[in-house]
Amino acid sequence: MTTVTHLISSTPTLARDIDGKAISAQVLDEVREEVLALAGQQIFPALAVLLVGDDPASHVYVRNKLLRAKEVGIRSLEYRLPDDASQAQVLEQIAQLNADASVNGILVQLPLPGHIDEAAVIHAIDPIKDVDGFHRENVGGLVQGMEVLTPCTPSGCMRLLKETCGDISGLHAVVIGRSNIVGKPMATLLLQAHCSVSVVHSRSVDAPALCRLADIVVAAVGRPHLIDASWLKPGAVVIDVGINRVTDESGSHLVGDVDYASARTVARAITPVPGGVGPMTIAYLLKNTLIAAKLQRAVKAREPDPDGCDSDIN
Ligand code: NAD
Numbered sequence: 627m628t629t630v631t632h633l634i635s636s637t638p639t640l641a642r643d644i645d646g647k648a649i650s651a652q653v654l655d656e657v658r659e660e661v662l663a664l665a666g667q668q669i670f671p672a673l674a675v676l677l678v679g680d681d682p683a684s685h686v687y688v689r690n691k692l693l694r695a696k697e698v699g700i701r702s703l704e705y706r707l708p709d710d711a712s713q714a715q716v717l718e719q720i721a722q723l724n725a726d727a728s729v730n731g732i733l734v735q736l737p738l739p740g741h742i743d744e745a746a747v748i749h750a751i752d753p754i755k756d757v758d759g760f761h762r763e764n765v766g767g768l769v770q771g772m773e774v775l776t777p778c779t780p781s782g783c784m785r786l787l788k789e790t791c792g793d794i795s796g797l798h799a800v801v802i803g804r805s806n807i808v809g810k811p812m813a814t815l816l817l818q819a820h821c822s823v824s825v826v827h828s829r830s831v832d833a834p835a836l837c838r839l840a841d842i843v844v845a846a847v848g849r850p851h852l853i854d855a856s857w858l859k860p861g862a863v864v865i866d867v868g869i870n871r872v873t874d875e876s877g878s879h880l881v882g883d884v885d886y887a888s889a890r891t892v893a894r895a896i897t898p899v900p901g902g903v904g905p906m907t908i909a910y911l912l913k914n915t916l917i918a919a920k921l922q923r924a925v926k927a928r929e930p931d932p933d934g935c936d937s938d939i940n
Pocket of ligand 1: 779802803804805806807808809826827828829833847848849867868869870903
């Protein structure tokens with residue numbers, strides 16, 4: 627009797643990658659088109675980036691932002707202050723940029739040197755030029771569902787989810803991390819998209835169990851490989867915001883908060899690191915610069931005529 631051996635594959639189906647590079651390229655194309663349309667209306671959006679100090683990583687981030695701005699036709703201006711610049715000098719630079727009508731977006735690269743009060747600097751930026759969306763007026767507006775400048779990374783994550791899942795209304799999303807920059811605005815945007823939202827943080831009891839209830843997981847923790855397959859419900863969509871530099875036997879490289887190799891055996895779709903959320907953040911910074919330019923145009927249109935008469939009848 628012949629024995630037939632059936633080979634049954636034990637390889638699980640792996641999650642598909644959510645391609646942040648390709649989706650951010652689409653966003654940049656949209657920005658480029660809109661820049662051309664605005665040029666037709668004599669509007670030439672400009673982004674000012676202020677860098678204080680010598681942090682090497684900040685220099686790289688600023689260079690990339692300015693490069694991308696140039697590629698889509700947004701005018702970019704770089705301002706640098708030394709590491710020992712005083713708070714008054716930083717605030718004076720921001721006041722000048724606020725007053726300059728040719729500047730539409732102001733970004734202060736964080737972190738600032740330790741002697742400078744970061745919150746005071748952020749709140750000195752004119753809210754309609756605050757392309758990072760960190761000003762308390764924009765944060766409040768976002769919570770109330772108003773059309774305001776919204777933090778770039780969560781906006782980028784929402785676009786990734788839209789491209790991957792379409793309508794996410796009614797799904798359960800778990801955001802891991804509650805920072806002002808990522809976790810809190812992310813939870814707000816998911817709520818606006820009609821998800822049921824849970825926020826898991828450093829004091830949560832049994833974070834993996836809470837996370838296993840999620841259809842969508844957004845990880846913004848800053849701990850390499852914290853979230854593995856055991857945290858995930860089969861078929862979950864995973865957005866990994868984390869950027870962590872680790873050094874191992876293969877050298878120094880970037881990894882996310884999610885253990886990609888493990889998580890992709892359970893998830894339906896997952897963002898790689900690098901190449902997932904990272905490129906979306908810059909793309910949405912440039913989108914925000916256009917939104918800022920349009921908000922400023924709307925404000926200007928509402929201003930009373932300085933001569934006190936309607937220009938149409940002059
Ligand atoms: P943060 O340090 O301000 O906040 C981290 C959050 O994680 C906190 O709210 C904390 O409560 C939570 N946390 C810590 N340990 C935890 C644990 N064991 N379980 C559950 N929650 C825990 O960090 P952040 O600024 O929000 O950044 C998070 C990560 O995202 C970092 O790796 C950062 O580099 C990265 N990041 C990436 C981008 C991008 O463009 N891709 C943008 C911003 C931040």
